[in-house]
Amino acid sequence: MVTVIIGVLALQGDVREHLVALAAADAVAREVRRPEELAEVDGLVIPGGESTTISKLAVLFGLMEPLRARVRDGLPVYGTCAGMIMLADKILDPRSGQETVGGIDMIVRRNAFGRQNESFEAAVDIKGVTGDPVEGVFIRAPWVESVGAGTEVLAEHDGHVVAVRQGNALATSFHPELTGDHRVHGLFADMVRANRARRSL
């Protein structure tokens, strides 16, 4: 198997849980806080946490533009919850000063499930993940309000889109890193490995 380095954007949020899940998916996992560290990874996870804080810290650390450039250039990325919000081309209700990296043609509504139910778990069937449904942990989770033509819907919960993929960018409203089931991280690590293999042809 090709060895790939997958970074976790380590500004705020559940970084450690993603590092563990990525290692379980046979990737070399590293924290990313600086542009030089971003330059070295084959893929990147943007964790769950608080998207406004992650956005502001990314600007402060000089990472926002390098992140946009690498994602535009096809870097495989996976965002969970706040990370999904960071990957949205558009947020329905941004806080002031909240920017996104973008990369997925979708409109995301922040805290969408939160108003109904702060936090819950539900079984989610994800396209591309074989076997039993994944245990979806939703914590003040966003949902995807609408997607563009190039964005594939991978999962829905309660009639709302909760997992999507566009090219090398993957996003889920929920947190597979909190469950001990590493299949979604496995799917992402496979995307990173496939991209590496393509690039070295």
Ligand SMILES: NC(=O)CC[C@H](N)C(=O)O
């Ligand atoms: N668990 C999460 O990542 C919550 C996301 C948070 N509600 C936000 O808007 O950023």
